[in-house]
Amino acid sequence: MKTLYQKIKSLIKRADIIAAAHDRHDSEYDDNVDENYITERLHSIFDEDKIIPLVAITEFKYPVTQDEKSIKIATSEYRRLFNHFINNLKNIPQDLNLLHHYLYPRLYNYTSTTPSNTYQTKNPTISLFEHLKLTSAICN
Numbered sequence: 001m002k003t004l005y006q007k008i009k010s011l012i013k014r015a016d017i018i019a020a021a022h023d024r025h026d027s028e029y030d031d032n033v034d035e036n037y038i039t040e041r042l043h044s045i046f047d048e049d050k051i052i053p054l055v056a057i058t059e060f061k062y063p064v065t066q067d068e069k070s071i072k073i074a075t076s077e078y079r080r081l082f083n084h085f086i087n088n089l090k091n092i093p094q095d096l097n098l099l100h101h102y103l104y105p106r107l108y109n110y111t112s113t114t115p116s117n118t119y120q121t122k123n124p125t126i127s128l129f130e131h132l133k134l135t136s137a138i139c140n
Contacts, residue, residue: 015138019131020117039074040118041066048123054081057112085110107132 002010042052043066050063054077069077085106092102108129115124116131 011139012135015135016131018138019134037118038071038078039069040115040124042113042115042127043123043125045125048125052113052127054078054113056081056084057109060113081110081114 041054044050044052044063047063049066051066052063053060054074088106088110089103092099092106111128111132112130114128116126116128117124
């Protein structure tokens with residue numbers, strides 16, 4: 001018999017696959033890891049030659065021209081953004097009734113410039129924030 005955790009995990013996985021259907025047709029890529037995914041960035045929907053820098057949305061100024069990044073530099077950009085996000089989460093009050101009011105703007109700030117899918121896709125234009133919103137709507 002499945003535990004509640006297993007049921008929720010299964011529901012989220014199915015919702016994620018549905019939400020990502022525009023980029024992929026199955027979940028076969030979830031287990032295939034190619035390090036080049038780290039260097040891919042979110043592309044502007046207005047000019048595919050411009051990319052959105054991997055920064056918090058409060059630091060974002062404008063799209064820039066794509067430049068080749070080493071995996072080391074790309075990894076450090078992700079690590080910096082993630083560490084800022086985690087440090088910001090530490091300031092959230094522990095009131096479960098208000099958690100979503102504190103969490104939503106932080107998710108927006110730290111995931112709006114991150115591409116939701118960099119596997120087997122060219123010029124990703126959907127942010128992780130938008131993907132998370134769609135996945136949670138499907139789960140609901």
